[in-house]
Amino acid sequence: MEELRKHIEKRAREALEEMGAPGAALAAEAPRDLAFGDAALACFPLARTMKKSPAAIAAELASRLEPDELVEKVVAAGPYVNVRFRFSAMARSVLWGVLEGRPPYGPFPARGKTVVIDYSSPNIAKPFSVGLIRTTVIGAALYRIYGHAGWKTVGVNHLGDWGSQFGKVLAALERWGDREELRRNPIRHTLELYVRYHQEEEKDPALAERAREIFRKLEEGDPGIRALWKEITDLSLGEFQKTYDRLGITFDLVQGESFYEPYLEETIQRVVEAGITEVSQGALVVRLGEGDEPPCLLRKSDGTTLYLTRDLAAVFHRWEKFR
The missing domain is CATH 3.40.50.620 (HUPs)
Known part of the structure; x- marks a missing residue:
């Protein structure tokens, strides 16, 4: 949207020069109500130098700002010049702004x-x-x-x-x-x-x-x-x-479960040192609660590990590396 505002500001400066106010400039702002348009030019600052009422300046300025490839409609409303941009121009501005990371869409x-x-x-x-x-x-x-x-x-x-x-x-x-x-x-x-x-x-x-x-x-x-x-x-x-x-x-x-194989013993030892493990039927487990809830298996009775063991190793490793 910034380039659209700059476009209408440039055209307003050129029109004001034709109206006998060289060097005069107006800033395109968001209108109070978007129903009026996409940008508004307030003509109050020009009243003293141009010796006209803001409403009269706005009416003449609006008549000089004809639609173009970016501007769809320009209407005077009292001391304001309300500008409506073409939808295609706004869409192009937003999309390129996002893709190029321009404010307010940038990182x-x-x-x-x-x-x-x-x-x-x-x-x-x-x-x-x-x-x-x-x-x-x-x-x-x-x-x-x-x-x-x-x-x-x-x-x-x-x-x-x-x-x-x-x-x-x-x-x-x-x-x-x-x-x-x-x-x-x-x-x-x-x-x-x-x-x-x-x-x-x-x-x-x-x-x-x-x-x-x-x-x-x-x-x-x-x-x-x-x-x-x-x-x-x-x-x-x-x-x-x-x-x-x-x-x-x-x-x-790209790191699979196998990446954490060298960390499995220290992972298991870390849980053992926390004092929450026990041996059940030859397997190393952690009881998760009372009653019939099955325990968490860290190492099976044949000495092999499980998915959960490797997940814990991944959590510990990532915490140490990226925190």
Whole structure:
């Protein structure tokens, strides 16, 4: 809107010069009532120098300000000249103002505060669902809004790249997988293997035991299993990036659950030191309340961790890094 006000002020100066008042200038202001127009020129300051009433000055000035590509209508109302801008000009002014960050649409002053926004967060080896697109778009919008409002924003893609499901996927890949097909269609092939695993699991107890064994070895750092897990992760990320590129989505950090693996022991120790854990049937748990409410599992009896353990590690790590 600023350029529209400057436009009418410039035209008013030129018209006033023709009226015998060279150097005279009027400031375009918001009218008291928007029903009168989008801007108003008050002619009171010119009465003494032009030796005319403000109403007479306004009437003559309005007659000289013909509509143009930006101005739709100019009407005198007593001592005021009311100006109505063309809708297309106003729309263009607002949109370009937003896109270019011009006042009053530009970024707010820095607040000195940080907000960490966790969005998208797809699961490795699984399709990018409509639900994930929803959280991706909402999260990206919040990231931009907070940034515009003066916050230091950190966008995190917290990948689901760890957990017992990888034992199942890798066990299925070991038994039925096609490595060439994996490279051609990574998401489709791993999903097919995951579905087949669950179809066969009840009929084949050895398959479930092998999946648990593979996940234990994954957590222990077995080189062969880690390499296969990383291949699947990289292939999945390549597929996800195609969607992000189409949507114009970016992140400051792409860190999966696996990133927090080195922090798991200190996370568990931090909770233990708080004095709220206990061992139940060989597992480390936190009681959340009285009665039959199930406890919070931090570490299973076989020594493996859970999603919640890794979430806690992420919370502690982000707090220390970004606070």
